[in-house]
Amino acid sequence: MLRYLLRRIGMIVPTFVAVTFLSFMLIRLVPGDPIEVRAGEHGVPPERLAEFRHQFGLDQPLWKQFLDYEAQLLHGDLGTSIVTQDSVLHAFFQLFPATIELSVCAILFAVLVGMPLGVIAAVKRGSGFDYGLMGISVTGASMPIPWWGLMMILIFSVAFGWTPVSGRISDAYFIEPVTGFMLIDCWWSDDAGACTSAASHLILPTIVLGTIPLAVVARMTRSAMLEVLSEDYIRTARAKGLGGARVVVVHALRNALIPVVTVIGLQVGSLLSGAILTETIFSWPGVGHWLIESIQRRDYPVLQGGTLLIATLVMLVNLGVDMTYGFLNPRIRR
Amino acid sequence: MSSTASAPVQATGAAARPMPGTLRLFWRSFAENRGAVLGLAITLVLIVLALLADVVAPHSPIEQFRDYFLTPPVWEQGGTARFLLGTDDVGRDVLSRLIFGARLSLLIGIAVVALSLAVGTVLGLLAAFAGGFVDVAIMRMMDIVLVFPSLLLAIVIVAILGPGLFNAMIAVAIVTLPSYTRLTRAAALSELARDYVTATRCAGAGPLRLMFNTVLPNCVAPLIVQATLGFATAILDAAALGFLGLGAQPPTPEWGTMLAGALQFYQRAWWVLAFPGLAILLTVLAFNLFGDGLRDALDPKLRR
Numbered sequence: 126m127l128r129y130l131l132r133r134i135g136m137i138v139p140t141f142v143a144v145t146f147l148s149f150m151l152i153r154l155v156p157g158d159p160i161e162v163r164a165g166e167h168g169v170p171p172e173r174l175a176e177f178r179h180q181f182g183l184d185q186p187l188w189k190q191f192l193d194y195e196a197q198l199l200h201g202d203l204g205t206s207i208v209t210q211d212s213v214l215h216a217f218f219q220l221f222p223a224t225i226e227l228s229v230c231a232i233l234f235a236v237l238v239g240m241p242l243g244v245i246a247a248v249k250r251g252s253g254f255d256y257g258l259m260g261i262s263v264t265g266a267s268m269p270i271p272w273w274g275l276m277m278i279l280i281f282s283v284a285f286g287w288t289p290v291s292g293r294i295s296d297a298y299f300i301e302p303v304t305g306f307m308l309i310d311c312w313w314s315d316d317a318g319a320c321t322s323a324a325s326h327l328i329l330p331t332i333v334l335g336t337i338p339l340a341v342v343a344r345m346t347r348s349a350m351l352e353v354l355s356e357d358y359i360r361t362a363r364a365k366g367l368g369g370a371r372v373v374v375v376h377a378l379r380n381a382l383i384p385v386v387t388v389i390g391l392q393v394g395s396l397l398s399g400a401i402l403t404e405t406i407f408s409w410p411g412v413g414h415w416l417i418e419s420i421q422r423r424d425y426p427v428l429q430g431g432t433l434l435i436a437t438l439v440m441l442v443n444l445g446v447d448m449t450y451g452f453l454n455p456r457i458r459r
Numbered sequence: 460m461s462s463t464a465s466a467p468v469q470a471t472g473a474a475a476r477p478m479p480g481t482l483r484l485f486w487r488s489f490a491e492n493r494g495a496v497l498g499l500a501i502t503l504v505l506i507v508l509a510l511l512a513d514v515v516a517p518h519s520p521i522e523q524f525r526d527y528f529l530t531p532p533v534w535e536q537g538g539t540a541r542f543l544l545g546t547d548d549v550g551r552d553v554l555s556r557l558i559f560g561a562r563l564s565l566l567i568g569i570a571v572v573a574l575s576l577a578v579g580t581v582l583g584l585l586a587a588f589a590g591g592f593v594d595v596a597i598m599r600m601m602d603i604v605l606v607f608p609s610l611l612l613a614i615v616i617v618a619i620l621g622p623g624l625f626n627a628m629i630a631v632a633i634v635t636l637p638s639y640t641r642l643t644r645a646a647a648l649s650e651l652a653r654d655y656v657t658a659t660r661c662a663g664a665g666p667l668r669l670m671f672n673t674v675l676p677n678c679v680a681p682l683i684v685q686a687t688l689g690f691a692t693a694i695l696d697a698a699a700l701g702f703l704g705l706g707a708q709p710p711t712p713e714w715g716t717m718l719a720g721a722l723q724f725y726q727r728a729w730w731v732l733a734f735p736g737l738a739i740l741l742t743v744l745a746f747n748l749f750g751d752g753l754r755d756a757l758d759p760k761l762r763r
Contacts, residue, residue: 263494397611402610
């Protein structure tokens, strides 16, 4: 197991270096000279610009600049925002809990709704329910998220007035961010009104972000269940006289879970893609919204640092999924 | 397997109609899937609409009718038969913009898929044939692309190249490249181990002939499926970029860009938002259904 772990980590290092190289190049490829952006457009004399350039190390050869950048990263310095002068790392971790909160809710929604539906569809294979669910599942997977989110707002917030349009909590409440997770902080502060407000703000974004994972989970559960249900041990269990529900839930579902869990683990990347759109639509103060704003403001250090952090995160999650998988299934370790 | 089983049946029917070829066999198993046929039908309608946009569309997609700002669709109060699906905030006909948008969306799909399919196939074949360092280098590059959430990487690429429809298409093509490369490599590797490849090699075929004439035609089935599904992804991603203001720029009637344009008005003019999104959904759905059907029909493991 240790050898597998070390080899897997060894594989990640060159990938990580390559990713840092891409993020290093990003700021150099983006249109506009960073020094001129910093200096503003008020005709700064060329000597001053050269001085700036020297100060930021931009007159060094590229390889030297890259090594300096790596050293900076190792010290936890991911640059500062041009607009807010805030450290990128600091801003990221301030906003990240909001993204996690939304993503976790979306995944929970997808699993809690999608898995039972997938199981029922597999058990009733070929029925109207099965066809209906598979139809809905393809539709869900084809959903343009921006449109879906705005339509939900139009129907549930504007027409019915059931849910708030945007944000994380009503302006009427101020909750001290202890953990950064709004639901936990509200619960901590013992304010029932704030809890309700935070929860009602979460409903629509959760559904919108959870739609595609829901479609994937339902479909995957169905096909995994179909495969397991035709196994011999299921027939044995049935032959022993066990009840239908017990066979389905205890014998079949447990074995069908492995591919489903893997698929959920692999959804992290696409979940973050969805989060960028969902957060933009609902003005959800998370990392995705922040990155889109940074592009609109041409705040490239934020885009650079944020992208690097997200890529690192996806790499770590993939590593985690692989580890769990290797732990659960000794055949993979070799 | 299936051909031997059905041979007697075909023999009796041979007098009435010509012997079923591969294509007919394929169509028979494809047509069993109702969803796939529906997807194909929608796709064909879209293609016709896109080709005949100039004839079919009632108005020009960018002509502004100054007396008809935000006119509702014909069945709503205040709607007029002149603008069946209503007009947008500067008085452009929504229906006409949607029809011309179909042209753009199909163009996006074709361009993105063609680009990433061509590059991905060549890279995949190279990786499979060269092996060793080249293989590792190519596949590691693909791993790096996959580390980024696809939309984020597309956004970064557009930030570098500058916003616009053309650059958005390049970005989406790069983002979808790994799936084609991996697929081609895996299929080519399993073909390379077969006897017919060894035989061709012994007969003196050069590497290029081996790659493109011998091995590639036998890897085509999964690539066709992936390309069809890739069409759906390309349209969806390009629309997302358009919505974020990084894809096609107004007044181009691209569906995602139309969604972004509706942002300020959609609460009082739902039709400006609803129809472009519905068009995206329908198109993407059609390609997904079509692709799923192709997979079932082309994958011999699933064929009974």
